[in-house]
Amino acid sequence: MSKCEQSAKPRSQRPDGAANDRMLPLAERLRQGDLLAAACPSRDVLKHVTSRWGVLVLMVLGTGTHRFSALRRKIGGVSERMLAQTLQWLEADGMVARLAHDVVPPHVEYSLTPLGEAVAVHVTALAEWIERAMPAIEAHRRAKATETSAG
Amino acid sequence: MSKCEQSAKPRSQRPDGAANDRMLPLAERLRQGDLLAAACPSRDVLKHVTSRWGVLVLMVLGTGTHRFSALRRKIGGVSERMLAQTLQWLEADGMVARLAHDVVPPHVEYSLTPLGEAVAVHVTALAEWIERAMPAIEAHRRAKATETSAG
DNA sequence: ATAAGTACATACATTTTTGTAAGTATCAAA
DNA sequence: TTTGATACTTACAAAAATGTATGTACTTAT
Numbered sequence: 199m200s201k202c203e204q205s206a207k208p209r210s211q212r213p214d215g216a217a218n219d220r221m222l223p224l225a226e227r228l229r230q231g232d233l234l235a236a237a238c239p240s241r242d243v244l245k246h247v248t249s250r251w252g253v254l255v256l257m258v259l260g261t262g263t264h265r266f267s268a269l270r271r272k273i274g275g276v277s278e279r280m281l282a283q284t285l286q287w288l289e290a291d292g293m294v295a296r297l298a299h300d301v302v303p304p305h306v307e308y309s310l311t312p313l314g315e316a317v318a319v320h321v322t323a324l325a326e327w328i329e330r331a332m333p334a335i336e337a338h339r340r341a342k343a344t345e346t347s348a349g
Numbered sequence: 350m351s352k353c354e355q356s357a358k359p360r361s362q363r364p365d366g367a368a369n370d371r372m373l374p375l376a377e378r379l380r381q382g383d384l385l386a387a388a389c390p391s392r393d394v395l396k397h398v399t400s401r402w403g404v405l406v407l408m409v410l411g412t413g414t415h416r417f418s419a420l421r422r423k424i425g426g427v428s429e430r431m432l433a434q435t436l437q438w439l440e441a442d443g444m445v446a447r448l449a450h451d452v453v454p455p456h457v458e459y460s461l462t463p464l465g466e467a468v469a470v471h472v473t474a475l476a477e478w479i480e481r482a483m484p485a486i487e488a489h490r491r492a493k494a495t496e497t498s499a500g
Numbered sequence: 501a502t503a504a505g506t507a508c509a510t511a512c513a514t515t516t517t518t519g520t521a522a523g524t525a526t527c528a529a530a
Numbered sequence: 531t532t533t534g535a536t537a538c539t540t541a542c543a544a545a546a547a548t549g550t551a552t553g554t555a556c557t558t559a560t
Contacts, residue, residue: 231483233405233476236426240483244476248399250547254384266507275387277549282508292489302556303506313485320475325384325395327471332382332391334464338443401518417537428519433538453526454536 202231202238246287251276253321255284256310259294260318263309293317353382353389397438402427404472406435407461410445411469414460444468 231240246252254273258264264272270281285308288294293314299305310318382391397403405424409415415423421432436459439445444465450456461469 229484229487231480233408233480234423234425239487240479243479243483243486244404245401247475247479248404250396253395253399257384267505272385274385278508279510279550280548283548290490290493291486298507303558304508304556306507313482313489316478316482317475320471320478324398324468324471324475327467328391328394328398329382329384331464331467332394333380335394335442336380336390338464339441342441418535429538430520430540431518434518449537452536454528455526455538457537 202235202240243291246284246291247293247317247321249284249287251280251284252288253325255281255288256293256314256318256321257325259308259310259314260322263307266306266308269308288314353386353391394442397435397442398444398468398472400435400438402431402435403439404476406432406439407444407465407469407472408476410459410461410465411473414458417457417459420459439465 231243232238233240233244247256251273254276255269258269258272266281266285269285270276270278273281276284285294285296289296291313292311295309295311295314297307297309299307382394383389384391384395398407402424405427406420409420409423417432417436420436421427421429424432427435436445436447440447442464443462446460446462446465448458448460450458
């Protein structure tokens with residue numbers, strides 16, 4: 199039901215376009231998202247996954263099941279409100295599974311679904327690349343700063 | 350100069366931690382970013398790269414050099430203001446190169462730096478995964494919707 | 501008895517992000 | 531001559547994200 203046809207742009211504009219969508223039936227391919235189209239629902243998923251805390255939640259859950267407060271302790275700076283919110287987004291998108299044991303005090307476990315594991319791979323790769331690239335990025339910033347002031 | 354040591358958590362908590370940072374001198378490894386630490390500058394880079402338009406800009410520039418208005422036409426829904434803003438963030442982080450020909454009317458070309466090509470790989474992989482996963486995600490949403498109303 | 505931990509929801513305030521509209525200087529087409 | 535294209539910037543406004551504080555209902559530790 200996802201119609202992203204607002205932007206009458208054929209996907210064949212991408213020089214490497216043909217290689218990707220092998221072996222999917224035509225019907226499936228038409229339902230695919232197109233992030234370049236303004237009104238495509240895939241934009242919401244992207245928003246959740248790449249949200250400020252979404253990336254970090256996915257990263258941590260990629261290392262295993264966590265309880266709510268364990269997540270909160272690992273992810274520096276999240277508020278309870280935002281952590282709960284983010285987990286609900288990701289749960290609604292089918293990336294995170296919530297398992298509540300009916301005891302008191304509450305005990306809830308969060309883990310990745312198969313869908314979640316797949317995104318987490320990409321998100322974690324991106325995050326780790328950034329962590330490693332930080333020295334280079336800061337070097338670039340310093341270079342430009344001096345170039346502007348003393349150049 | 351990036352000190353993310355606020356969160357006294359050793360990186361060895363990650364089960365696969367040892368495999369990644371081979372062949373980097375110790376001094377470099379200490380300057381790495383830690384996205385789980387609240388005050389780490391790597392969070393800003395993540396913010397720029399995963400910003401609403403940052404992902405899409407990187408994706409499009411990954412297919413080749415583009416002029417400002419060409420980018421604007423391809424990325425459905427960006428305002429001029431936001432496109433300019435996003436390009437400046439990515440330029441400051443060393444991901445995007447700006448080449449202005451001094452003519453009138455203006456002619457400016459944007460392309461990826463080597464750093465930018467590296468992020469673009471990850472960002473594009475994530476984006477394309479989401480596009481392909483959309484049918485599954487929407488199926489999951491529908492399943493939960495009926496489960497809640499009729500279950 | 502008091503405080504802290506558990507997993508949240510909710511109201512409210514603030515901050516951040518994003519959009520809209522207008523302006524700039526110049527050229528070319530209608 | 532008016533319009534449109536180019537690549538922006540700036541001021542202002544609206545929308546969205548995020549934070550803070552509080553409450554819940556119960557247990558354990560102090």
